Amino acid sequence: MTDGVARNEDVLIAGAGPTGLTLAVELARRGAGVRIVDAAPVPHRESRGKGLQPRTLEVLEDVGITERALAAGTTRLPFRKYFDGAHVNDTDPFADARPTPDAPYERGLLIGQWQVEKLLRERLAEFGIDVESGTEVTGFEQDEDGVTAFLADGGRIRAGYLVGCDGGRSRVRKAMGVRFDGTTDETQSMVVGDVEAEGISRDVWHQWFASDGAGVMLCPMPGTNSFQFQSGPELGADGEPLPPSLESFQRIFDRYAGVPGVTLTDPTWLSVWRVNVRMADRLRVGRVLLAGDAAHIHPIAGGLGMNTGIQDAYNLGWKLALATAGLADPGLLDTYEEERLPVAAWTLGISTELYARVREAVREPGTGVEAAAPPPMGTGYRWSSLARGSLADPATASDPATVGDPDVLRPGDRAPDAPCLDASGDPVRLFQVYADPRFTLLGFGAEVAGAVGKLGAEYEGLVQAFAIDGGDLRDHEGHAHRAYGVSDPALVLVRPDNHVALLTRDPDEVTEYLSRIVLITPKE
Template identity: 85%
Template sequence: MSEDDVLIVGAGPTGLTLAIELARRGAGVRIVDAAPVPHRESRGKGLQPRTLEVLEDVGVTERALATGTTRLPFRKYFDGAHVNDTDPFADARPTPDAPYERGVLIGQWQVEELLRERLAEFGTTVELGTEVTGFEQDADGVTAVLADGERIRAGYLVGCDGGRSRVRRAMGVRFDGTTEEAQSMVVGDVEAEGIGRDVWHQWFTSDGSGVALCPMPGTNSFQFQASPELDASGEPLPPSLESFQRIFDRHARVPGITLTDPTWLSVWRVNVRMVDRMRVGRVFLAGDAAHVHPIAGGLGMNTGIQDAYNLGWKLALATAGQAGPGLLDTYEEERLPVAAWTLGISTELYARVLEAVKEPGTGVEAAAPPPMGTGYRWSSLATSTTTSAGDPDTLRPGDRAPDAPCLDASGRPVRLFQVYADPRFTLLGFGPEVADAVGKLAAEYAGLVQAFAVDAGDLEDHEGHARRAYGVTDPALVLVRPDNHVALLTRDPADVANYLTHIATFTPKE
């Protein structure tokens, strides 16, 4: 029985992102999924700006932007009459520190396809039709049991197997929250010839119900969303093409439109649940296996991808035997509060949608979510120093590291996000006064850190955007984590060395 560093159970966006993060850092990873073939369902259909930043680091954002669309106005109808066309992000513009001003509409199956392609570039593929039924763990690793009786040994196991997670149940953690059986929605993918594909159609009626058709880029399909038909006891009827057609005809009041070619039909119920723990020993949970959300805002897929981004570099250090004491504990420390916040936000958004459809002048666009991924200021990894560089009210340890345009050593344009794509920590030294310290730290921690002297040979902050984004006015050292959050702001090279020594059991070179 061979042993891998990490076994990932579930090959949705969360599991695939985690597999890439581990593979690009040299960890041995095996990823399995119970499904016999990849699905082709739109499901969670939006990537938020912060997730695009994450996926740029992972290596798929350019492909996602080419596949999806960033501009799709909302067209609202009320009792059959056209009310308005709106684009809540019409005035949004990219800035030097935030290059993605809006999200991208893209089917979940397309996101997964892009992630599988990226993972294959590291020589790893998903093992489909492979179901994990249980596991045992000891001090040295985890032994997973497959449905066919095979046993897989790994150093760590991560459950990314969705809301009905078998891994979560086997861990014995709580999954607190509620399931609102009375609040449900039918969703699916259908074709509808004769309906324009340049807007997201939303038909609402004075009784408070409605139906929406969202054109999915790169396909002939629309994602269908509506309140379900109910039986005599008030239970949702099973979704079918015929019921979708009846719902559409009743709300849209557009004659001659026939829904065809259903590739996904489902009933979605309001679930608001999260675990009380995301780690038990060598077993972790991420994505929907750890937290499930109301559909509004598209927060589920985005939160899961960001879970994986947080865990990947930490788990990679652990598999290399270099994780400092408590580093793996910071995954739960940082992500569990985010899950709780997201559940509160997505529940509020869903309530706003239900209220918005009752008013002719508002609609689903009222549920535009707030920014995600702003940071982990509360984390034990967000070390404060007495010699903090910059204004702590503008940028502090734990915050998302901003982007900025610079010039590389040869004078070519380069963005900080491109610099941060290296899987190591990144050290920026602002000013010639700290250039020698930057060079020394780079040499001592070469396997853990890449370092750049800004305005002293390595990078040129030619327009001052980097200094403004990081609040730097004097010579300063900025240490950025592998998941592009600020680790440290300081003027003292000893602070950097102390931080790195705490994070990793890494012996500096003499």
């Protein structure tokens, strides 16, 4: 039981799923004091959301776990479709995808959600922080100086900020009085779970569909003996869905797969999923914020929920770290909602459309779930007030669906990767450079090299500065110049969450930009 004595923390995170854990790591590596609690008594071992998109892999590289995730999951799993019992085809929709200098991850990663959480907990432990299991935040009070969170066991925790990452039924969100607008369709549901199945290949994602529009899917989960089972529910004599069980899973499998001798065993997760499309109307009320499923819940298609939550945390982490350190203008936290709420709305629309496309695809003999592959996520925030200046015409986008010309880099965009050489002549990628938790200033051309050094010295604790081809980094193959669309001279300021903050030729604009965000007086 948590003691009843309030203890001061910079940030209290309620919920230790992928969103809460990512946020905790982001805060910890930036020096903020973090406490993370979770209502569950022990970590789960359920596959749940089972895919990481390429942009999420970039985010998790910065967080420090992508290499471990790639070792635990797989990026190559063909789809095998059957229709009315007959094998139709094997396809890999990403067979021709290749990494590029500016985008090192060309395809997503299949990995169980519990494995992602395990890797994030291990990363968090490297900062000396463990999840406090069996500890649920039930409510809070906030004042000018902080938040007092109330726990189910009667304890209290005092923190500067509280972030609700406690899922679709978030008690933090309810205590905030935030609306959770949307719909729940009780007529559309599916059963999902983790089971073992001897006698069937683990080299493909099996998708059995029938002309009546129903079917079953078995996806082998890497690093385990389990398959994730997905199907419409079995109906009882009254026409109502039956609760999920191993027996009902077996009957569904036998009906649609028609593979003799395969017995499903060892269920470790049995669940019902219903179509929920909901989004909070606000992400911040004073010192309390929402992220992940607590802020938005999605149809299952495309696996966008876990990815969106991780990217929420990545956006919020650096801003909260500056706020708790007393270095940020208070308005900086408002940009979290400004940037992520439109993304949540866009993602809800896309995932709803994908779910409809999946339901149509299963009726077509020549197509499969790959026909509903999601569009790329995390391309940027061109509409944000933090996106300033351009070397070309300003962007006109106001939401994620109208981003303007995607081939011209704009402020707010995801910062591209590029291979370079460091001052010693050793290979280094820009993503490795950006792993530093500060802003990064890149100066292209000898004309701005002096200004780059001066700005780096003036904002030493906030900005790391590199003169490209000026001694710090060498763009030996020209990939950085091409990716950033610049010619000498140019200055590129990259945010701590690896989005382009500013494109300019004027060093004074860098100073002006930083002065709007942070409460730091440059060193003389």
